[in-house]
Amino acid sequence: MTGESAESIASGAGAGDAGDPELQAAGDSGVEAAGDSGLQAADGTELAAPPTNGRPDSRADAFLGLTREECREHLRLMILARRFEEKAAEAYQMGKIGGFCHLYIGQEAVAAGTIPPLRADDYVITAYRDHAQALVRGISPGSVMAELFGRVDGCSKGLGGSMHMFDRSLNFLGGHGIVGSHLPLAIGVGYAIRYRDGDQVCLCCFGDSVVNIGAFHESLNMAARWKLPVVFVLENNSYGMGTDIHRVTAVEELKDRGGAYDGLVSLDVDGMDVLAVRQAMEDAIARARSDKTPSFIEARCYRYMGHSMADPSHGTYRTREEVERWRSDDAILQFRRKLIDAGRLSEEEYETLDREAIAEAEAAVEFADRSPVPDPDAAYRYVYSDEYRHDIRRRDAWRGEFG
Amino acid sequence: MAVLSYREALNAALREEMARDESVFVIGEEVGEYDGAYKVTKGLLDEYGEWRVRDAPIAELGFAGLGVGAAMVGLRPVVEFMTWNFALLAIDEVVNAAAKLYQMSGGQYNVPIVFRGPGGAALQLAAQHSQSFESWYGNVPGLKVVAPATAHDAKGLLKSSIRDNDPVVFIESELMYNTVKDEVPDGEYLIPIGSAEVKRAGTDVTVVAHSKMVHQSLAAATKLADEGIDVEVVDLRTIRPLDVPTVVESVRKTNRAVVVEEGWPAFGVGAQIVDDIQREAFDWLDAPIARVSGLDVPMPYAKNLEKLVFPNAGHVAAAIRHVCTSGRA
Numbered sequence: 001m002t003g004e005s006a007e008s009i010a011s012g013a014g015a016g017d018a019g020d021p022e023l024q025a026a027g028d029s030g031v032e033a034a035g036d037s038g039l040q041a042a043d044g045t046e047l048a049a050p051p052t053n054g055r056p057d058s059r060a061d062a063f064l065g066l067t068r069e070e071c072r073e074h075l076r077l078m079i080l081a082r083r084f085e086e087k088a089a090e091a092y093q094m095g096k097i098g099g100f101c102h103l104y105i106g107q108e109a110v111a112a113g114t115i116p117p118l119r120a121d122d123y124v125i126t127a128y129r130d131h132a133q134a135l136v137r138g139i140s141p142g143s144v145m146a147e148l149f150g151r152v153d154g155c156s157k158g159l160g161g162s163m164h165m166f167d168r169s170l171n172f173l174g175g176h177g178i179v180g181s182h183l184p185l186a187i188g189v190g191y192a193i194r195y196r197d198g199d200q201v202c203l204c205c206f207g208d209s210v211v212n213i214g215a216f217h218e219s220l221n222m223a224a225r226w227k228l229p230v231v232f233v234l235e236n237n238s239y240g241m242g243t244d245i246h247r248v249t250a251v252e253e254l255k256d257r258g259g260a261y262d263g264l265v266s267l268d269v270d271g272m273d274v275l276a277v278r279q280a281m282e283d284a285i286a287r288a289r290s291d292k293t294p295s296f297i298e299a300r301c302y303r304y305m306g307h308s309m310a311d312p313s314h315g316t317y318r319t320r321e322e323v324e325r326w327r328s329d330d331a332i333l334q335f336r337r338k339l340i341d342a343g344r345l346s347e348e349e350y351e352t353l354d355r356e357a358i359a360e361a362e363a364a365v366e367f368a369d370r371s372p373v374p375d376p377d378a379a380y381r382y383v384y385s386d387e388y389r390h391d392i393r394r395r396d397a398w399r400g401e402f403g
Numbered sequence: 404m405a406v407l408s409y410r411e412a413l414n415a416a417l418r419e420e421m422a423r424d425e426s427v428f429v430i431g432e433e434v435g436e437y438d439g440a441y442k443v444t445k446g447l448l449d450e451y452g453e454w455r456v457r458d459a460p461i462a463e464l465g466f467a468g469l470g471v472g473a474a475m476v477g478l479r480p481v482v483e484f485m486t487w488n489f490a491l492l493a494i495d496e497v498v499n500a501a502a503k504l505y506q507m508s509g510g511q512y513n514v515p516i517v518f519r520g521p522g523g524a525a526l527q528l529a530a531q532h533s534q535s536f537e538s539w540y541g542n543v544p545g546l547k548v549v550a551p552a553t554a555h556d557a558k559g560l561l562k563s564s565i566r567d568n569d570p571v572v573f574i575e576s577e578l579m580y581n582t583v584k585d586e587v588p589d590g591e592y593l594i595p596i597g598s599a600e601v602k603r604a605g606t607d608v609t610v611v612a613h614s615k616m617v618h619q620s621l622a623a624a625t626k627l628a629d630e631g632i633d634v635e636v637v638d639l640r641t642i643r644p645l646d647v648p649t650v651v652e653s654v655r656k657t658n659r660a661v662v663v664e665e666g667w668p669a670f671g672v673g674a675q676i677v678d679d680i681q682r683e684a685f686d687w688l689d690a691p692i693a694r695v696s697g698l699d700v701p702m703p704y705a706k707n708l709e710k711l712v713f714p715n716a717g718h719v720a721a722a723i724r725h726v727c728t729s730g731r732a
Contacts, residue, residue, distance in 0.1 A: 123476070125472075154509070155509075156507060156508050156509040156511070157509030157510065158509070159506055159507060159508075159509045160507045160508065160509065164507040164508070166507070166508035166509065166511050166512060167511070168508070168511040168512060173472075173475055173476075173512070174504070174507070174508060174512070176500070177499075178495060178499050181468065181495055181496065181499060181500060182468075182500075183468070184464060184465045184466075184467070184468020184469050184471070184472065184496060185468050185469075185471050185472030185475065185496075185500060186472060187465070187468075187469050187472065188468060188469040188470060188471055188472020188473035188474070188475070188476075188480075189472045189473065189475065189476050190472075191469055191472070191473050191478075192472070192473040192476045192477065192478050194454070195428065195454055195473070195478060214462075214464060214465075215464055215465060215468065218460070218462040218464055218465025218466075219465055219468075221460060221462070221465070222459075222460065222462070222465055222466070222469065225460075381510065382505050382506040382508075382509060382510040383505070383506055383544050383545055384505070384545070384547075384569050385505055385510070385513040385568045385569055386567070386568060386569065
C-alpha cells in the first residue's frame with residue numbers, strides 16, 4: 001500500500017500517470033546521499049566550514065544534527081504543501097478559485113529546506129508561487145485556502161488571492177506578482193535590520209527568470225556593497241513560464257550571476273534534496289547573522305505542473321519524459337526513503353503523515369467554503385490606512401445614484 | 404518669521420523630521436557627499452551619518468524598492484529622485500508595490516514612504532527631462548500626491564508627508580528651488596495633506612492651479628486687476644486627495660473657472676478638476692470652463708519652442724479674459 005501512496009505523491013495533482021511502475025522504480029533507486037550537493041562558491045572553491053549553530057558538527061551527520069522529530073517535521077511540511085495544492089487544484093477546477101493559481105508541486109524541498117532554519121523574528125518574502133512558503137512559515141492551511149477562495153478568513157482577508165499571501169505576525173512579507181520586483185523590497189528589509197543593529201535575516205525566494213531582470217542586479221549589488229543580511233534563493237525550475245531559461249540567458253550556470261558581486265557568496269545546491277537545501281541555508285543564515293554577508297543560492301528543482309493552472313502539465317516547451325524524469329527524483333519520496341533506510345521513519349509513520357496532510361487539506365477546503373466573502377465596504381477599507389479612505393468612498397458615491 | 408527659499412524650506416523639513424524621528428532616513432543619488440543634486444539634502448550626511456543619508460547607485464528601481472521594503476518593517480524612508488523623469492525606472496515599485504501593499508495584504512502592511520524630487524520643465528532640458536507626472540500618480544489609488552508652490556507650503560507639507568502612514572509622491576520644481584522665497588514660521592508647523600488654499604481672493608473667476616502654475620496664475624491675476632477682472636486663485640497643493648470642496652466653494656462664488664497645469668492636456672489634472680466642478684457646481688456656472696496646459700508635445704530643446712510649449716501668465720490671462728467674456732452675463 002505504501003507504493004500506491006508514494007506514487008500519488010510523486011505524480012502531483014491530476015496528472016493521471018500515478019500508476020506508472022517505471023516511475024516508481026526509478027523513484028526508489030534515484031536516492032542520493034546527503035551532502036553531495038556541492039557547496040561551492042561561484043569560483044569553484046570549497047566554502048569554509050560554517051558555524052554549527054550550537055548543534056553537533058552538522059557536516060559529520062547525514063541528517064545535519066536534526067532530531068528524528070525534526071526530520072519528520074521537514075517531511076510533514078513537504079507532504080502538507082503537496083496535498084494542500086492537490087486540493088487547491090481540485091478546487092480551482094471546480095471554479096472555487098479564480099485568477100492565476102501557480103502551483104509549487106515538485107519544488108517543496110526548497111521551501112521546507114529554507115524556512116524552518118529561520119527564527120521567528122527573521123523575515124520571508126517571495127514571489128507569486130507562494131502557497132508552500134506560506135504554509136511552511138506557519139500560516140494555517142485554512143487561512144491560505146480561504147485566501148485562494150477570496151474569503152474574509154484568508155491570510156490577506158481575501159484581497160490578495162493566490163499570488164499575495166501575507167502574515168505580519170509571522171514576518172511573512174508576501175507573495176509578489178511582478179517578476180523580480182520583490183528583490184529590492186528584500187534588501188530594504190536587510191537595510192532596516194542593519195539600520196537597527198539587528199541580527200535578523202531576510203529570506204528572499206524567486207524563480208530562475210529573475211536573473212535576467214534589472215532589479216536582480218540592482219538588489220544584489222546593493223546587498224553586497226552595503227552588506228545587507230539577505231539570503232537570495234533562486235528556485236531554478238528551468239522554465240520562466242514556457243521558456244527554457246537557457247534559451248534566453250547568456251550564462252550557463254545561473255549561480256555565476258551572483259559571482260559578479262564581491263562580498264556576496266554564490267553557490268548552487270540540489271533543490272530536490274531538502275537536507276542539502278537546509279545545509280546551504282543554515283550556512284547562509286550563519287554568514288548573514290555573523291558578519292552580514294548576503295548569499296545567493298541557486299536551488300535546482302522542478303515544477304511538475306504547468307506554469308499556472310491555465311497550462312497543461314508539460315505543454316509544448318518540455319517533454320513528458322523530462323517531467324517524468326524529475327518526478328522519479330521526487331523530493332518527498334527521496335527524503336522518505338532516506339529516513340526509512342536510516343531507521344528514522346517507519347512506513348506506518350509515513351502513511352500517518354500522509355493521511356493527516358490529506359485530512360488537513362480537506363479541512364482547509366471546508367473551512368474556506370464556510371468563510372464569508374468580504375463585505376462590499378472592504379473594497380475601500382485597505383486602500384489607505386487613515387481617514388482618507390472615507391473620502392474616496394464619498395468620491396465614488398455618485399456611481400450608486402445610477403446603480 | 405524668516406524668509407526661506409523653497410530649497411531651504413525642504414531642507415529644514417528634512418532636518419527637523421530626522422531629528423524628531425530616528426526611523427526617518429534619506430536615500431537617493433548624490434544625497435550625501437554631494438549634498439544633493441539640487442542641494443536639498445545639504446549638510447544632512449554630516450549631521451546624521453551614512454545609514455540615515457545614503458548615497459545610492461544610479462539604480463532607481465532598486466533604491467525605490469529598498470525604501471518600500473524598509474517602510475514595510477517600520478522605517479520612514481524619504482527616497483529622493485534626482486528628477487521625476489528618472490523615477491519612470493522605478494514606477495513599478497511606486498505603483499505596483501508601495502501603492503498596493505496595504506490593500507493586497509488585507510491591511511497588514513502599510514507603507515510610510517515619501518518619494519520626492521523635482522518635476523516639470525526647467526530651462527531647456529529637452530524632452531526627457533521636462534515632464535510633469537502629477538496626473539500619472541494622481542490616477543493611482545493607494546498613493547497621495549503633493550505638489551506645493553511656496554516655501555511655506557513645501558516645508559509644512561513635507562513634514563506631513565514624512566509622518567503620513569501611506570506612500571506620498573512629493574513633486575517639487577527645479578525652477579522654484581531658488582527663485583521661490585517666502586515667509587516661513589520659526590519652529591514646528593504642519594500643513595495637512597489634501598487641503599487646498601485660496602492664495603488670492605477674488606469675485607469674478609476662479610483659477611485652479613498647483614506648483615509653478617500658481618505663480619503664473621497670480622501674475623495673471625495681478626495683470627487683470629488693472630483691467631477690472633477680480634481673480635481668485637486656488638492652489639491645490641495636493642493632487643490626491645483633491646480638496647474638491649474648496650474648489651467647488653470658490654466656483655459657486657465666482658461662477659466661472661479656469662484650470663491650469665504645466666503638464667500635458669490629455670487626461671490631465673485639469674480634466675479631473677473640470678469633472679468635479681461640473682458634477683458639483685454645474686448650476687452655478689455662467690460659462691464653459693477653460694483649461695490651460697502645456698502643449699500636447701514632447702518638450703523641444705530650442706528656447707523659442709520651449710517658451711511656446713510652456714504655459715505662462717499670458718496664456719492664463721487670455722483664458723481668463725475668454726471665460727469672463729463668454730457665457731451668461
